[in-house]
Amino acid sequence: MSKRQVAMVMDLNKCIGCQTCTVACKTLWTRREGMEHMLWNTVNTQPGTGTPHHFEQMGGGFKDGKAQPGIRPTVEDFGKAWEFNHEEVFNGGKNDISLAADGGKYGKGPNWDEDQGDGQFPNSHYFYMPRICNHCTHPACLEACPRKAISKREEDGIVLIDEDRCKGYRFCQEACPYKKIYYNEQEGVSQKCIFCFPRIDEGVTTACSRQCPGRVRFVGYLDDPEGPIWKLVHKWKVALPLHSEYGTEPNVFYVPPLSPPKIDDEGNPTEEPRIPTEYLEYLFGDRVKEALETVRIEREKSKRGEESELMDLLIARKWLDMFGPFQNHPRDAARMRPIPxxxxxxxxxxxxxxxxxxxxxxxxxxxxxxxxxxxxxxxxxxxxxxxxxxxxxxx
Amino acid sequence: MRTRRVNDVASLLEPGAAGWDAAGFEPVAMMPAPLAMQPTEYIRVKWEGREYGSDPGLKVASVHDGKRWVLCARWSGVSPSGIDFPDAIAVALPVRNDPPLILMGMDGAPIQYLRWQSNKPALRSIVATGIGHSENGPKMAAMSVKAHTNGEQWDVVMSRSLGGEGEVAPLLAGQKTKIGFAVWRGANEERGGIKAFSIDWIELALDA
Structure with missing residues (x-):
């Protein structure tokens, strides 16, 4: 058990699926050999199969406190990093060549079903859901590792893999129910999101949160009553963990998406939301209705011109307030120490x-x-x- | 188990060397490493009721020439390439203080392992002081490994220098020590403690 827990809240009402977070993370952390297929941060269209594809059917986690068997996602499940024939297309001197991934034999990419969603017009619907390692309070990966290669930092609960201790057994991949651990075949070790701990150590928020144009991501300590995380998770209770039934106590939380009303056969709006509440409950548990209702009530207050702490928080009028104690500029931190x-x-x-x-x-x-x-x-x-x-x- | 002395081991460094047939292969009884001893609940749950560590029919022979010790191991079960986990064998030798083989040693009583796996060209030296407590071991002169398969059987020849000091398990001409074995079948996803092992130490006597 760590002394404190750093956490993240993602407001799904604001995510536009631009993948800037994905690119920020990819650029910063996963450019070594063997990491080509790794996206420690992913953004998927929901309803959808997610990344890796169908991860919700791959097992792991805990049930009634007991570890559950899981399977390892393959590189194909995660989505290969395709190689394109750019040279052939642009410099090959042939007119009949088209751009093709992996010689036209490509499999699924990491976001294969982007913008597909569900439902029939006029009730088709989707939303975007970013995911990182949940840095769980009860990490299945840590408990599965026979090498004690995975640890949870006492000062902030960030879960890290010691690549020198890791022998590539991949029990962690099987045990993680969120399937956010990748395997580096070149180096023979498992690798995953590190919650940008070298930045956190310098008071700088994560790259994915700082780069997000939509102001989707809040970062801070779970027990800090002055910070955004405590307010959204504990005070307003509008931020919920993904699949809490997996039993790992994840520390990434989501503000579930509101949606416009479902349209009936006559073309009139109904009382039902277009994104089925049952689906949101499948993802975020049975507190979804309460969370959505709270957001809706506070939004109405704000519309009437009344003050709403929750709306002010979610709107993120002051960008840096989203990051709790991690508001330092990376450049300033770099002046003190080099950025890793x-x-x-x-x-x-x-x-x-x-x-x-x-x-x-x-x-x-x-x-x-x-x-x-x-x-x-x-x-x-x-x-x-x-x-x-x-x-x-x-x- | 006996290590015979020969004039020169150089001709026996290849798995298919004719001299090995006269070296006197001895069978090694093996069994699955007990599920109860697997270090994490996840592994015990995952492998409960699933077969692993089946006896690979391991046979070994060894020789030395006063400078170098060479062991040839033969066993059945060759996994296809391109799968997640390799076939592998480890040879265990006690470093000092009579370490328990089944526990992979303990504090103050380390075991040195020589490990070969089918997806790596080199022989690894590992020192363990308990389950889940292994580190890179000392490098030794004349460490080498060569492997051959006919598609059904592995023939692996590994060698190291005689001697022993520090964390190098002693192998000395004319003296006795102990030896143990573990075999992993990659096609069955065997890795870590999921393996066949040789139950307890086997006495190993090196000719003078």
């Missing part, structure tokens, strides 16, 4: 043509969007050794 970009051994296939190939550009990228207007290159970026990385980004 974890690019050891990374060979950029684009070479000098990569718009983010230089350290200065990486600095700008790490510095974040959202109006950070200082010029790039103000701080030197160093790439850490594996030992420095393991040591929380400290040399």
């Amino acid at each position: 970009a974890n690019r050891q051994g990374f060979k950029n296939p684009l070479g000098g043509n990569d718009p983010f190939s230089s350290d200065e550009d990486m600095a700008a990228l790490n510095g974040g969007a959202m109006g950070d207007s200082k010029p790039a290159g103000v701080s030197p970026i160093k790439f850490f050794t594996k030992d420095q990385y393991k040591n929380g980004g400290r040399s």
Whole structure:
């Protein structure tokens, strides 16, 4: 049990499915060899099969406190990183070549059913659901590992894999009911979201939350009554865990999506929401109705011009307030210490043509969007050794 | 179990070397590592009622030439390539203080393992002081491994130098020690403690 728990709330009413979070994470953390298929952050269309495909049917977690068997997702289940025939198309000198993934033999990508959703017109519906490792209070991965390679940090509850202890047995992949652990075949180790712990250590929020254009993600401590997490989860009770029945006590929470009314056969709006409440209950449990009703009531108050702490919170008028104690600018943290970009051994296939190939550009990228207007290159970026990385980004 | 002395082990470093047929292979009885001893509840639940660690019919022979010790292991069960887990064998030798084989050693009583797995070209040296407590072991002179399969049987020849100090398990001409074995069948998803093992130490006598 950790002393404190850092947590995240994602407001699904605001996610536009732009995948900026996915790219921010990918760029920062998963560029080593063997990580090509890894997306520690994913955003899927719901209802849908998710990533990895059909992860909700892959088992793991706990039932009545007892570990449940699970299966390992394959690379194909996660969705391969396709290789495209760009060279052939653009420089091959043939007119009859089309762009094709993996020679036209591609399987499913990580977000195969994007924008498909469910329902028939005029009641078709979908919403976007981002997912990261839930940094659970009762992590099935940690408990399954025979090597004690997985630990939960005492100071903030972040769950980490020690890649030196990991032997690639992949019991963690089977045991995680959310299937957010990947396997690196090149290095023979399991890898997953690290909740940007080197940034958290410097008071900087995660890359996925800082880069989010929709202001979807709140970050903070679960027990901080001044922070957004405690207010959304405990005070207003509008943020709910995904599949709490998996028994791992996840620490990523979701504000479920409101939806416009369902239309009846005559074309008139009904009292039913277009996204079936039963589906939201399947995802977020039986407190969904109460959470949706709270959001709806507070939204009406706000519409009437009355004050609403909840609406102010969810609207996120002050962007930095979303991040609790993690409001530092990554550039300022980099002035004190180098930002661990974890690019050891990374060979950029684009070479000098990569718009983010230089350290200065990486600095700008790490510095974040959202109006950070200082010029790039103000701080030197160093790439850490594996030992420095393991040591929380400290040399 | 006996390690015969030969003039020069160089001709026996290949799995198919003719000399191995005269080296006197001895069978090793094996059984599944007990489910109750698997270190996590998840593994016990997952493997409850599922067969693993079936006897691979392991046979071993070993020789030395006063400088180098060479062991040939043969067993049945070759997994196809491209699956999640490799076929593997580990040879256990006590470092000091009579470590319990079934517990993979204990504090102050380490076991050194020489491990080969079908997806790695090199022999690994590992030192364990208990289940789940293994680290990279000392590198030794003359460590090598070569493997051959006919599609049904593995022939693996591994070697290391004689001697022993620090965390290197002692292997000395004219002296006795103990030896143990573990075999993993990759096609059955065997890894970690899910394996066949040789139950208890077998005495190993090296010719003078």
